[in-house]
Amino acid sequence: MEEIERDVMEFDVLIVGGGPSGLSAAIRLMQLANENEQEITVCLVEKGSEIGAHILSGAILEPTALNELIPDWQEKGAPLNTPVSSEEIMFLSETGSLKTPNAFLPPAMHNEGNYIISLGNFCRWLGEQAEELGVDVYPGFTAANVLYNEDGSVKGVQTGDMGVQRDGTHGPQFEPGMELHAKQTFFAEGCRGHLGKELKERFNLEADSQTQTYGIGIKELWEVKPENHQPGLVVHTAGWPLSTDTYGGSFLYHLEDNQVAVGFVVGLDYKNPYLSPFEEFQRYKTHPKIRDTFEGARRISYGARALNEGGIQCLPKLTFPGGVMVGCEAGTLNMPKIKGTHTAMKSGMLAAEAAFEAIQSNFDVVELVEYTNRFHHSWVRTELDAARNVRPSFKWGLWLGTLYTGIDQILFRGKAPWTLKHAHADHETLLTKDQATKIDYPKPDGVLTFDKLSSVFLSSTNHEEDQPIHLTLKDDSVPVAINLAKYDGPEARFCPAGVYEYVADENKKDGSQRLQINAQNCVHCKTCDIKDPTQNINWVTPQGGDGPNYPNM
Amino acid sequence: MKILVPVKRVIDYSVKARVKSDQSGVELNNVKMSINPFDEIAVEEAIRMKEAGTASEIVVVSIGVEKSQETLRTALAMGADRAILIKAADTVDTDIEPLAVAKLLAKVTEEEAPGMVILGKQAIDNDMNATGQMLSALLGWSQVTYASKITVDGDTLNVTREVDAGLQNITAKLPAVITADLRLNEPRYVKLPNIMKAKKKPMDIKTPEDYGVDVSPRLTITSVVEPPARAAGIKVESVTELMDKLKNEAGVLS
Numbered sequence: 048m049e050e051i052e053r054d055v056m057e058f059d060v061l062i063v064g065g066g067p068s069g070l071s072a073a074i075r076l077m078q079l080a081n082e083n084e085q086e087i088t089v090c091l092v093e094k095g096s097e098i099g100a101h102i103l104s105g106a107i108l109e110p111t112a113l114n115e116l117i118p119d120w121q122e123k124g125a126p127l128n129t130p131v132s133s134e135e136i137m138f139l140s141e142t143g144s145l146k147t148p149n150a151f152l153p154p155a156m157h158n159e160g161n162y163i164i165s166l167g168n169f170c171r172w173l174g175e176q177a178e179e180l181g182v183d184v185y186p187g188f189t190a191a192n193v194l195y196n197e198d199g200s201v202k203g204v205q206t207g208d209m210g211v212q213r214d215g216t217h218g219p220q221f222e223p224g225m226e227l228h229a230k231q232t233f234f235a236e237g238c239r240g241h242l243g244k245e246l247k248e249r250f251n252l253e254a255d256s257q258t259q260t261y262g263i264g265i266k267e268l269w270e271v272k273p274e275n276h277q278p279g280l281v282v283h284t285a286g287w288p289l290s291t292d293t294y295g296g297s298f299l300y301h302l303e304d305n306q307v308a309v310g311f312v313v314g315l316d317y318k319n320p321y322l323s324p325f326e327e328f329q330r331y332k333t334h335p336k337i338r339d340t341f342e343g344a345r346r347i348s349y350g351a352r353a354l355n356e357g358g359i360q361c362l363p364k365l366t367f368p369g370g371v372m373v374g375c376e377a378g379t380l381n382m383p384k385i386k387g388t389h390t391a392m393k394s395g396m397l398a399a400e401a402a403f404e405a406i407q408s409n410f411d412v413v414e415l416v417e418y419t420n421r422f423h424h425s426w427v428r429t430e431l432d433a434a435r436n437v438r439p440s441f442k443w444g445l446w447l448g449t450l451y452t453g454i455d456q457i458l459f460r461g462k463a464p465w466t467l468k469h470a471h472a473d474h475e476t477l478l479t480k481d482q483a484t485k486i487d488y489p490k491p492d493g494v495l496t497f498d499k500l501s502s503v504f505l506s507s508t509n510h511e512e513d514q515p516i517h518l519t520l521k522d523d524s525v526p527v528a529i530n531l532a533k534y535d536g537p538e539a540r541f542c543p544a545g546v547y548e549y550v551a552d553e554n555k556k557d558g559s560q561r562l563q564i565n566a567q568n569c570v571h572c573k574t575c576d577i578k579d580p581t582q583n584i585n586w587v588t589p590q591g592g593d594g595p596n597y598p599n600m
Numbered sequence: 601m602k603i604l605v606p607v608k609r610v611i612d613y614s615v616k617a618r619v620k621s622d623q624s625g626v627e628l629n630n631v632k633m634s635i636n637p638f639d640e641i642a643v644e645e646a647i648r649m650k651e652a653g654t655a656s657e658i659v660v661v662s663i664g665v666e667k668s669q670e671t672l673r674t675a676l677a678m679g680a681d682r683a684i685l686i687k688a689a690d691t692v693d694t695d696i697e698p699l700a701v702a703k704l705l706a707k708v709t710e711e712e713a714p715g716m717v718i719l720g721k722q723a724i725d726n727d728m729n730a731t732g733q734m735l736s737a738l739l740g741w742s743q744v745t746y747a748s749k750i751t752v753d754g755d756t757l758n759v760t761r762e763v764d765a766g767l768q769n770i771t772a773k774l775p776a777v778i779t780a781d782l783r784l785n786e787p788r789y790v791k792l793p794n795i796m797k798a799k800k801k802p803m804d805i806k807t808p809e810d811y812g813v814d815v816s817p818r819l820t821i822t823s824v825v826e827p828p829a830r831a832a833g834i835k836v837e838s839v840t841e842l843m844d845k846l847k848n849e850a851g852v853l854s
Contacts, residue, residue: 054791054793056792056793096612096614096632096634097632099630100632165630167630168630171630183796185792185795188792206792209789210789219786220786220787220788220789222788222789222791225791225792225793270621305621345621347618493832504616505616507612507614507615507616507632508614509614596612596614596615596632598615598627598630598631598632599630
């Protein structure tokens, strides 16, 4: 292909990703610049068509970091409208349920003072705050590649080309991406960012940490009957429909305006290749304790996103020459709290403070080690330390994991003198098809339970049709030769959006199958990149602005 | 020649529109909004005319809420020169009707004296398809709707229109109001530096009172409902069964 002439723009700090961590970093940088009457340039790019378009979370917000960042958030109209008013944790069996008395709940699992929010709307608001402070916020632009200086340090990113056709040639609307250079680039792509994946490898950032483990969260937003609505109610469950050797559970949050967010998280270290997180979620809603909430209700949105579950022992090195990782890109989620917004925000703020200090001393530091120092002296570190043993204990199953969690969190208050290890990387855990039992999922009823396609429809996902497929395969023969032959094509089940489908191969008469990739359905959850047993799938950014358009998620 | 391009901020085409539970309208809060696709085509056409030397200046105008500024900025980033926002509504739920829009646009046209007004044939939110026609009537200008190709030759327009029977070629005299159809062009992608530059392009903010136009609604929306859900399909085993179902259940064959 011909060499493309690319425009270049220079900034002091470039931020990749408009989620809580990236936006908090941008805001903190500008606040410090304004306080010190110093001019700095901060640019934030976001692949979604607008800020919040690709954001999906439960979500319960612990307002600690927000109180520090924008103490007058209430006056500024932050969309924190529903304080948590009551909460329940239940263990479900197929027909029954066991409620955990609140006295037995570890302190991390209490939610007094927290808010049920739409993280997408919260990010939209943060985006407005950032723009008002003078951040250049550019939604609709992907960071396609990392750019490096001759000395190997990060120079910035190149935004994605627009108008490339399916075969890679330039269409009539072709618009080349440009080079964004910065003294420091903050990578804030969220869990399993595709640039972060490259950086971890290139700078060997995980040399001293354990392998990250992940989960997939699938969420629906419902409008329920007023009589079934209790604003501020939080319900978490564990157990059914998952088997006890699979980590996972549900959340059900009553927001404002008769809306209920309901979702299901499955640890991606699950073993059975026949497991479908999507179907488990659909089945969960039919539980007698759950289904009543949705009687006569209407589903209004759907989406999915992978999340980090590894905790502090999986946190990579946070800095490298020319850049840093913040938020879920690094993996700051607190698993026992099931919350990551406050820690992500704080990590962004800490990186911003370190970067601003460096700017003031004329940026002679290439690697922002001060960020790491600040991180390890912050409450994020303390909090994640206390949380570190909960998730790995569930490798012993639900009951022992729960028992251990009680001991670790209540008896030791997270200060047990040992650190548990995660057993495997998530892509290594699948049993082969002859070792596993098929799971017979019930058919959707179209009222309470649905199929994938009608669900993806509600995510308002859109991809320009004529563009290269952004779910790339390292080797085209692997899906059929290994994934299908050995594991019976698990990607058709772990993808919550129906992207992967094994269909009859028209070119062969022997009834053999081929993998069809419906890239247009992709909701950018990154699960395939994580769980593909052969690690053959590599998720890259599609055209800027493409993907889901989540409202209120 | 100056070109005036009216643009509307509408619910984004990729968003699944949802009717509010009280049936008063479509839910627009926290929903992605963007420039009406047909208006975007109109902006693109004007820019191409400017690039070809036919037009000298492009003024974009929007009538709506404060946030319609974003829509105007999009048009400015594409290549329009300056913008006028007529702030006629406080909430996105207030839709300004075509006649009020046309009256405001007529006033703006009188003030700006463009040689041509190009606008989308309809907005994808309420599909009225009326503003362009009303505007040309108010101005007494030539009216050219559903344009899929426009060439300008002095003060003569040669336009290909998309009509039910196919394509119709017509000529008209300038000044004229042209409404853009889907195949007129494919709008460009906006360049990042141009978004930055667009922030510095001039934007006048006006109100309907400035033009002496009453925008209060003349229509009452009694209710908005979703189309009935399609019943699920079934698989039939044989042609006989299919014929039987078509005759006896669907009632489409006798």
